[in-house]
Amino acid sequence: MSRRRLSPPWWILGALVAAVAVPAGxxxxxxxxxxRVDPQxxxxxxxxxxxxxxxxxxxKETPHATGFRTLHRRPRAEEIAGKxxxxxxxxxxxxxxxxYTPEIxxxxxxxxxxxxCESCHGAGRDWIDVHNNYGGAADHRSETAAHRRERIAASRxxxxxxxxxxxxxxANCFSCHTVPNERLxxxxxxxTGSSTFEFVEWSQGKIRHNFQESVRSGGEPxxxxxxxxxxxxxxxxxxxxxxxxxxxxxxxxxxxGIYSRSMSRRVRAALAEVRAIATGADLxxxxxxxxxxxxxxxxxGNRAALLAAAEKVGEATRSFxxxxxxxxxxxxxxxxxxxxxxDPATEPEVAVADAGPRPSADGPTPPAATAAGAPPAAPAAxxxxxxxxxxxxxxxxxxxxxxxAAHRTLGPAACSGCHADQNKWWFGHAHFRAADPxxxxxRENLQIARLYGLSPAxxxxxxQVCMDCxxxxxxxxxxxxxxxxxxxxxxxGAAADWLEPHQVEGGGSGAxxxxxxxxxxxxxADLKRLGVRAETCTGCHYITEPRLLSAGHPxxxxxxxxxxxxxxxxxxxxxxxxxxxxxxxxxxxxARGPLPTVRLxxxxxxxxxxxxxxxxxxxxxxTTPPAFRPELAAARVLRARPRLLPGAAEAGGGRLExxxxxxxxxxxxxxxxxxxxxxxxxxxxxxxxxxQEGR
Numbered sequence: 001m002s003r004r005r006l007s008p009p010w011w012i013l014g015a016l017v018a019a020v021a022v023p024a025g026x027x028x029x030x031x032x033x034x035x036r037v038d039p040q041x042x043x044x045x046x047x048x049x050x051x052x053x054x055x056x057x058x059x060k061e062t063p064h065a066t067g068f069r070t071l072h073r074r075p076r077a078e079e080i081a082g083k084x085x086x087x088x089x090x091x092x093x094x095x096x097x098x099x100y101t102p103e104i105x106x107x108x109x110x111x112x113x114x115x116x117c118e119s120c121h122g123a124g125r126d127w128i129d130v131h132n133n134y135g136g137a138a139d140h141r142s143e144t145a146a147h148r149r150e151r152i153a154a155s156r157x158x159x160x161x162x163x164x165x166x167x168x169x170x171a172n173c174f175s176c177h178t179v180p181n182e183r184l185x186x187x188x189x190x191x192t193g194s195s196t197f198e199f200v201e202w203s204q205g206k207i208r209h210n211f212q213e214s215v216r217s218g219g220e221p222x223x224x225x226x227x228x229x230x231x232x233x234x235x236x237x238x239x240x241x242x243x244x245x246x247x248x249x250x251x252x253x254x255x256x257g258i259y260s261r262s263m264s265r266r267v268r269a270a271l272a273e274v275r276a277i278a279t280g281a282d283l284x285x286x287x288x289x290x291x292x293x294x295x296x297x298x299x300x301g302n303r304a305a306l307l308a309a310a311e312k313v314g315e316a317t318r319s320f321x322x323x324x325x326x327x328x329x330x331x332x333x334x335x336x337x338x339x340x341x342x343d344p345a346t347e348p349e350v351a352v353a354d355a356g357p358r359p360s361a362d363g364p365t366p367p368a369a370t371a372a373g374a375p376p377a378a379p380a381a382x383x384x385x386x387x388x389x390x391x392x393x394x395x396x397x398x399x400x401x402x403x404x405a406a407h408r409t410l411g412p413a414a415c416s417g418c419h420a421d422q423n424k425w426w427f428g429h430a431h432f433r434a435a436d437p438x439x440x441x442x443r444e445n446l447q448i449a450r451l452y453g454l455s456p457a458x459x460x461x462x463x464q465v466c467m468d469c470x471x472x473x474x475x476x477x478x479x480x481x482x483x484x485x486x487x488x489x490x491x492x493g494a495a496a497d498w499l500e501p502h503q504v505e506g507g508g509s510g511a512x513x514x515x516x517x518x519x520x521x522x523x524x525a526d527l528k529r530l531g532v533r534a535e536t537c538t539g540c541h542y543i544t545e546p547r548l549l550s551a552g553h554p555x556x557x558x559x560x561x562x563x564x565x566x567x568x569x570x571x572x573x574x575x576x577x578x579x580x581x582x583x584x585x586x587x588x589x590x591a592r593g594p595l596p597t598v599r600l601x602x603x604x605x606x607x608x609x610x611x612x613x614x615x616x617x618x619x620x621x622x623t624t625p626p627a628f629r630p631e632l633a634a635a636r637v638l639r640a641r642p643r644l645l646p647g648a649a650e651a652g653g654g655r656l657e658x659x660x661x662x663x664x665x666x667x668x669x670x671x672x673x674x675x676x677x678x679x680x681x682x683x684x685x686x687x688x689x690x691x692q693e694g695r
Contacts, residue, residue: 032109034093034094034096034097035096035097035102035109036097036098036119036175036176037101037102037118037119037122037123038123039102039103039104039109039123040103040104040125041123041124041125041126041159042101042102042103042112042118042123042124042125043118043123043124043125043128044101044103044112044113044116044118045059045065045101045113045116045117045118047124047128048117048118048124048128051132052117052209052211054209054211054215054221054223055117055209055211058207058208058209058223059116059117059207059209062206062207063114063206064114064115064116064119064207065113065114065115065116066114067099067114067115068100068111068113068114071089071095071099071114072089072090072095076418076420077089077095079189080184080188080189080190081093081095081188083187083188083189084183084184084187084188090110090111091108091109091110091111094184096109096111097176098115098176098179099114099115100112100113100114100115101113101114101115101116101118101119119172120161120169120172120173121160121161121162121163121169122159122160122161123159124160126158126159127154127155127158127159127160130151130154130155130158130160131151131155131160133151134147134151135147135150135151140216141216141218163212166233166234166237166321167237167241167317167318167321170199170203170234170237170238170241171241171244171245171314173197173199173202173203173241174197174199174241174242174244174245175245177193177194177197178193178194178245178246178248178249178263178266179191179192179193179249180245180248180249180252181252182252182253182254182255182257182259182260185257185258185259185262186255186257186258186259189420189421189424190420191416191418191420191423192258192259192262192263192266192416192423193249193262193266194413196410196411196413196414197242198235198238198239198242199234199235199237199238199239199241199242200226200231200234200235200238200335203234204225204226204231208223208225209223210223210224210225210226211223211224228329228332228335231335232328232329232331232332232335233320233321233328235277235331235334235335236277236283236286236317236320236328236331237317237320237321239270239273239274239277240274240286240289240313240316240317240320241317242266242270242273243267243270243271243273243274243289243293243313244310244313244314244317245310246263246266246267246269246270247267247293247296247298247306247307247309247310247313248306248307248310249263249266250263250264250266250267250298250302250306251302251303251306251307251310252303253299253300253301254300254301255300255301256300258423258424258427260299260300261427262416262423262427263298264298264299265483265484267293267298268298268483269483271290271293272480272481272483273334274286274289274290275290276334276480277331277334278290280330280331280333280334281326281327281328281330281331282327283320283326283328285316285317285319285320285323286316286320288312288315288316288319289312289313289316289317292309292312292313292316293309293313296309337475337476338476392601393451393452393453393547393550393551393601394546394547394550394598394599394601395545395546395547395548395549395550395596395598396546396547397452397453397547398465398545398547399463399464399465399468400465400468401465401468401469401543401545401548402468402469402539402540405493405494405523406494406523407493407494407495407496407497407498407522407523408475408476408494408496408497409472409473409474409475409489409494409495409496410474410475410489410494410495410496410499411472411474411484411487411489412426412472412484412487412488412489414488414495414499415487415488415495415499418503419488421570422488422570422571425570426487426488426570429567429568430567431485431486431487431490431568432484432485432486432487433485434469434470434471434485434486435460435467435470435471435482435483435484435485436485438456438459438460438466438467438470438471439460439481439679440679441456441675441676441679441680444552445459445466446459446676447552448548448551448552448553449466449551451550451551451552451601452465452547452548452551452553454466455675456675456676456679457675460481460482461478461479461480461481461482462474462477462478462479462480462481462482463478463479465548467482469486469539469540470482470485470486471483471484471485471486472484472485472486472487472489472490475494475496486540490540491525491527491536491537492524492525492527493523493524493525494523495523495524497522497523498518498519498520498521498522498523498524499519501515501518501519501522502515502516502518502519502524503515504518528573530576530580530581530584531584531587531588533584534561534581534584534585534587534588535588535591537561537564537585537588538561538585538588538589538592541556541559541561541564542555542556542557542559542589542592543555543556544592544593544595544596546596546598549595549596549598549600550598550599550600550601551601552600552601555595557595561581561582561585562578562581562582562585565581
């Protein structure tokens with residue numbers, strides 16, 4: 001039966017994949033365009049294993065190798081291939097582009113292993129003999145230094161990516177782990193890549209095969225863990241490549257959809273990691289990476305600008321590697337995944353709690369309530385106190401209102417590989433956008449945060465109360481901005497300890513599956529039990545914290561949980577009757593107790609002008625007007641709703657939609673106003689760019 005060659009206009013790896021030499025007669029070989037390495041030059045992993053015995057044994061147990069036996073049997077893989085019109089995963093599909101190592105056999109391409117030595121180090125036919133030639137010496141230990149230099153240079157020239165060639169080796173990893181293909185994701189339903197991929201962690205984890213140093217010294221082979229001095233540059237390069245290849249992946253987006261949203265999120269997350277490096281270490285090259293992305297619109301159809309930014313990031317990465325003597329020790333907390341000590345300058349300035357009752361026209365106000373019935377909170381050490389013209393909030397200042405997880409969180413991307421349909425649902429749901437109003441400077445969010453005792457910069461951090469419910473706080477990054485809204489782990493439990501057991505297949509399905517049972521023991525929330533589900537939802541949707549309520553946060557007392565269950569549904573199994581669900585939520589709400597009675601705080605307002613002073617010329621003793629503050633003047637210019645874009649009236653549209661401008665006055669700190677301005681301008685730019693590209 002003849003095979004039809006599929007045209008690949010939608011499978012464009014472009015600059016993401018090294019060019020493959022086209023053998024003679026290639027027009028007769030179907031699917032050759034999907035090969036990442038030249039199949040005619042593949043020697044197979046066993047050829048490398050003849051000398052690198054220990055490395056070969058490690059490789060055989062890694063997912064890179066074992067996928068050869070398991071991937072094509074997975075129903076999910078068959079489903080993806082079927083949606084894209086591929087019949088045989090190992091022969092007639094693009095899957096071997098990233099999942100397999102292909103070779104030419106009897107005039108056709110066939111796969112011979114999973115991701116192998118040559119997938120990472122290059123097809124070996126042109127360089128393997130050069131790599132093994134020690135200039136007459138018995139082995140590399142007795143090779144002369146001069147010959148070793150010549151051998152290394154010659155092997156590179158022949159196409160070998162040596163382990164010491166950090167940039168090309170790591171770039172090869174990201175060219176697959178970012179899944180740079182829109183149709184594969186949007187049509188096939190493939191995951192949007194290994195978004196939790198961190199180069200140091202992954203390369204020094206299951207796939208680690210660092211035997212050469214111990215062998216070279218003549219000792220017993222040891223799979224050595226790289227010291228921090230080696231991990232530091234690896235970390236910087238890995239984070240930089242994540243940004244570069246996320247930009248390259250976004251450049252492939254042509255339309256709004258799960259692929260573009262995922263890549264946009266990935267760019268945002270990668271940029272945040274690069275900024276964290278810039279905060280910890282003074283590295284000019286990292287500053288250039290950040291500058292390369294500044295002003296670039298991360299939207300579908302912006303290919304040229306996104307690729308140009310990616311090129312600049314790549315150039316800066318290579319410049320970093322070429323600059324010796326850089327101080328990187330400050331990056332150790334990022335590499336180790338620990339939380340650095342917070343900067344005192346960014347700690348919340350907690351307002352003084354108003355402790356007593358006060359008279360009003362309607363009678364006495366009840367005493368201030370607290371979370372546990374204790375007396376009102378005392379003034380916080382170093383607190384700024386209420387601003388002039390404001391009434392202080394009641395209740396104790398807290399950094400979180402839900403119980404702290406006993407396990408580490410990984411972030412929503414950890415689940416997307418297996419749960420592509422649920423991931424697609426999440427990208428379109430309000431939970432995904434839950435953190436956006438805080439970053440966009442929505443007026444209500446800013447005012448509640450200010451009254452509570454947080455600045456705009458603090459309310460987006462993972463160690464403050466807002467993101468306890470509105471975002472997904474990743475362990476080890478608590479002191480940084482939260483990048484995702486309400487993700488999987490907010491409901492299903494922090495997944496670091498239960499993710500792998502949960503993925504174990506076999507033994508049935510549903511609640512009785514062994515992997516599911518083991519996951520429950522390791523922190524997975526048993527949401528099949530209605531009581532657990534109700535407690536999880538009401539933990540954020542029913543607010544009983546006095547200070548939050550006093551600051552103006554909605555209580556959620558009118559939230560319709562049955563309607564919410566319908567909106568949030570992303571599972572297959574049937575739910576119990578509505579009466580059972582309603583009863584479960586009623587019990588959870590009763591256990592939480594009634595809402596406390598608190599006084600609603602008022603935002604600071606400028607004092608009213610003196611009527612006598614307005615009646616005539618200002619006397620020498622009159623109050624001096626506030627000093628001119630240019631940032632407030634600029635803010636007032638941006639207060640008004642934006643006008644129509646030029647020509648929009650004739651086009652019948654073009655109005656920019658922005659959230660209402662936050663309340664500011666002369667008492668607002670300058671850094672807060674500047675942050676509001678920055679976010680407002682970013683919103684304007686994004687919308688203007690979108691309007692212009694949409695015409």
